[in-house]
Amino acid sequence: MSWTKGQLLWVRAGREPGGVIFVLRKRLGNAVRRNRLKRRLRHVCRELKLPAQESLIVLAQPSATTSSFRRLRDELTGLVACLRVGDGTS
Template sequence: MLPTEHRLADGELFRLASRRGARCGSSTVVAHLLLREGQGPPTVGFVVSRAVGNAVVRNRVKRRLRHLAREHVSSLPGSCVLVVRALPAAGSAPQRVLAEDLSHCLGRLTVRG
């Protein structure tokens, strides 16, 4: 489970990260990274739309992505905001593919930032 201090709950930060943050996409996820000023831990939010599947599938994808993000949160820069958007292919993708895609996107984003 992702620790509470790393959960993104502010809707305005969701919008800012999605619109103005650096973006990297793969076959199952699109990651948006917004570097921001100030102190604080990195925060991570998830967007899983109905296009991914029914409620059971969406919740499973969110749980998998939260688990994977927990492993990467320590490597995120400063007090950044990361938004991970699941694409429809994420609903049927195995855990290994989700892990590879998220790692690929985060690697590209942190090199840019």
């Protein structure tokens, strides 16, 4: 299981079904910045309407904290699509 890498985020399929895990390291900034990014990513995942049996691990890169919501949404949507194509679940 390898990471699908973008400029802002890295994504890979989880081992257990159902849910999204966000990995936001302290080097991304203080708690306010990390929590704001986590809220944005949660909202994007709600928009994606992932199936209950699908799980993701999302690793944020430092540039993600200063990027726009639209850019985060576009990148995460594209990475999830690439991940699905790679697994044959599209």
